[in-house]
Amino acid sequence: MSARHRMPCRVAMLAALALANLAAPVAQSEESSRGIPDLVADPLLTRPPVLDAGAVLPGDEAPIACPARVDFTQALSLTDAVDTALCADPQAMAAWANIKLQAATVGEARAAYLPTLSVSLGRQNSDTRYPSFSSSNSNVTGNSSYVALNWRLFDFGERAANRASARDLLAAAMASYDAALQKTLGATVQAYFDAVTARAAYRARTRTAQLAGETLAAAQRRELNGVTGRSDTLQAQTALARAQLAELRAAGDRDKTRATLVYTLGLPAGTSIVLPQNSALPLKQDIADLAEWLDVAEARHPAIKAAKAQWEAAREKITSVRSQGLPTVDFGVNFYQNGYPNQSLSAVHSNTTVVGVTLSIPLFEGFSRTYKVREAQARADQSEAQLHDAQRETLGDVVKAHADAVSSLASLDASATLLESAKAALVSSRNRYEHGAADILETLNAQSALADAEQERIRSEADWRAxxxxxxxAAGVLGQQAILNIDVPASAANSAVMRRPDQ
Structure with missing residues (x-):
């Protein structure tokens, strides 16, 4: 093979080597992978910044830091619980991986605008025998090469529609990840306050049992002194047994809610966690009207944003499918040395260059294109219905959460008044009973009323916080900052969060 004949092949090889050198150093993927590593990690710049900077919750400045650094030997705060849950939630992990998947899809859509280059090198031996004409036998050994450059110059919007659809799906993936975080936040808040409430209820039941024991001791003293009969002691014993039974049930609820919290945080079963001993008095704040919360959820909730983006992507897909049945214009350059691919080696050295523009016009596909378009239209209708369903479900959750917040806020003062009255009534009744001015039933009723009042107060505080x-x-605007400010005196900014949910 002469130097002149080898020149095109060498040029192609040198071009490939140069491309490899420009890509060095080889980019490493985030996870170990098998096979040949990529020369360039993200040549078309499709990786969204959130994958490198980290996700940020609404109202926060710092991104979520994983793994969470939490000391479980200390009292578990709500912020630590949230950090742990966000880093361990499998749904959030799957949504995070989906962002990477859709970013790769965007890259594929952008790559469709670039030319493709391929090189094929081969060495062949062509042995031809003619039994009747042995003088015509031939045996040729040589090298062959093939270089092809193809570039689509024009289509009727297929690539543009695919790129827009991929971009919308990437936006939907990022919004779905935010929605997964909000869902995890809501579940963690509920599980945390359920555990805190159950623990406080158990402590209240323990105090009730102690009061019942003190009442029984007072009844026994009065019986020994001959002031009262055996019936007072028996009724006090019954009240103590009832209080002890309620204490045991409260202990069971405490253990169950704590196990649920451990499961929600993604910790191994049996992990020991310590809950705070005391909590600050709940901070009362005004709540914006339901209409404002609904407007905010409609505009900002990531689940609705994701559904809208998926609908837009489905609509773009209709354009893409329609465009696939329209003409395309492609530019191609092919260089063949010593024959053509999948053919015998040429006996004479040859160089063939083919340059051309190809117009492809699909004429008939057996009506398959029609039904592909119908399928794309049906998927778009399905996505639109899913959008309406997401809106209805999300706004319905907002309505329920708003009603719970209004109700729990209204019950704070009432439960506080009830508790103070019950405490005063029990003190008065016990004094009256000690001096013989009241019977045992009055004392036991006051004792039971105090136990119920304590339970109502505990429930009211926890319900309001949660x-x-x-x-x-539910509105899609919960962040770490709002959690930190839950029991801190309201600043102007914090008050605005509850009064103006859109800020």
Missing amino acids: ARLRLMA
Whole structure:
């Protein structure tokens, strides 16, 4: 093979080597992978910044840091619980991986605008025998090469529609990840306050059992002194047994809610967690009207944003499918040395260059294109219905959460008044009983009323704390900052969060 004949092949090989050198150093993927590594990790710049900077919750400045650094030997705060849950939630992990998947799809759509280049090198031995004319036998050994450059110059919107659809699906993936975070936040807040409430209820039941024991001791003293009969002691014993039974049930609820919290945080079963001993008095805040919360959820909730983006992507897909049945214009350059691919080696050295523009016009596909378009239209209708369903479900959650928040706010003062009255009534009744001015039934009734009042107060405080955060999660605007401010005196900014949910 002469130097002149080898020149095109060498040029192609040198071009490939140069491309490899420009791509060095070889980019490493985030996870170990098998096979040949990529020369360039993201040559078309499709990777969204959130994958490198990290996700940021609404109202926060710093991104979510994983893995969460939490010391479980100390009292578990709500912020630590949220950090742990966000880093361990499998749905959030799957949504994060889906962002990478859709970013790769965007890259495929952008790559359709670029030319393709391929090189084929081969060495062949062509042995031809003619039994009747042995003088015509031939045996040729040589090299062959093939270089092809193809570039689509024009279509009727197929690539543009595919690129727009991929971009919408990437936006939907990022919104779906945010929606998964909001869902995890809501579940974690609920599980945390359920555990805190159950623990407080158990402590209240323990105090009730202690009071019942003190009442029984007072009844026994009065019986020994001959002031009262055996019936007072028996009734006090019954009240103590009832209080102890309620204490045991409260202990069971405490253990169950704590196990649920451990499961929600994604921790191994049996992990020991410590809940705070005392919590600050709940901060009362005004709540914006339901219409404002609904407007905010409609505009900002990531689940609705994701459904809208998926609908837009489905509509773009209709254009793409229609365009596939329209003409296309392609430019091609092919170089053949010593024959053509999949053919015998040429006996004479040859160089063949083919340059051309191809117009492809699909004439008839057996009506398959019609039904592909119908399929794309049906998928778009399906996506639109899913959007309406997401809107209805999300707004319905906002309505429920808003009603819970309003109700829990109204019950705060009532439960506080009830508790103070019950405490005063029990003190008065016990004093009256000690001095013989009241019977045992009055004391036991006051004791039972105090136990119920304590339970109502505990439930009211926990419901108000959880309802505020759950409302923000339902509207899609809950962040770490709102959690930190839950029991901190309201600043102007914090008050605005509850009064103006759109800020």
